[in-house]
Amino acid sequence: MSASPVSIAVFSFLDAAHRELGQQLVQLRALVDAVESDGMSLASRAQAQRVLDYFSGEARQHHLDEEKHIFPALLSSQDPDMVQTAERLLQDHGWLEQNWLQIAPALDAASNGSQWFDPAELRHALDVFEALYLDHILLEETVAFPEAKKRLADLSTVGMGREMARRRLGVV
Numbered sequence: 001m002s003a004s005p006v007s008i009a010v011f012s013f014l015d016a017a018h019r020e021l022g023q024q025l026v027q028l029r030a031l032v033d034a035v036e037s038d039g040m041s042l043a044s045r046a047q048a049q050r051v052l053d054y055f056s057g058e059a060r061q062h063h064l065d066e067e068k069h070i071f072p073a074l075l076s077s078q079d080p081d082m083v084q085t086a087e088r089l090l091q092d093h094g095w096l097e098q099n100w101l102q103i104a105p106a107l108d109a110a111s112n113g114s115q116w117f118d119p120a121e122l123r124h125a126l127d128v129f130e131a132l133y134l135d136h137i138l139l140e141e142t143v144a145f146p147e148a149k150k151r152l153a154d155l156s157t158v159g160m161g162r163e164m165a166r167r168r169l170g171v172v
């Protein structure tokens with residue numbers, strides 16, 4: 001069965017979220033470079049705030065989108081490899097959150113013009129965060145999303161899009 005327009009919209013939204021994630025990782029890398037070479041500028045402070053807001057907000061919402069609507073479709077698969085993939089992706093979200101909690105305090109300080117953190121440590125934490133994120137996104141785009149798309153094709157995804165929008169508005 002071909003995908004419904006709403007299903008296409010949900011997956012387009014998830015794909016757009018991955019593009020945005022990639023761009024935010026580039027911004028974060030540029031910020032760490034700038035802090036290391038020039039110290040704290042007003043532009044870096046503003047940049048730190050934007051990246052902090054993104055990964056503390058929309059990136060976490062994206063993980064919830066997947067945990068609520070995409071991974072369950074894979075976890076209910078009869079294919080053990082697919083179940084294992086979903087379990088790994090879920091575990092990645094936990095690791096990414098741990099990595100982020102190591103990065104966020106430094107960015108919070110940077111956004112306030114304070115540089116108590118060690119830029120070399122921040123760079124190392126970013127290296128780990130970025131590598132895991134890029135690997136995670138690749139696995140989702142090559143395995144998880146195509147499989148979820150097939151499995152959800154004959155279901156209405158209207159409820160999914162609605163839940164995703166309402167959660168962002170804080171309406172539960």
Ligand SMILES: [Fe+2]
Nearest residue numbers: 063066089140
């Ligand atoms: Fe994910």
Ligand SMILES: [Fe+2]
Nearest residue numbers: 062066137140
């Ligand atoms: Fe994702």
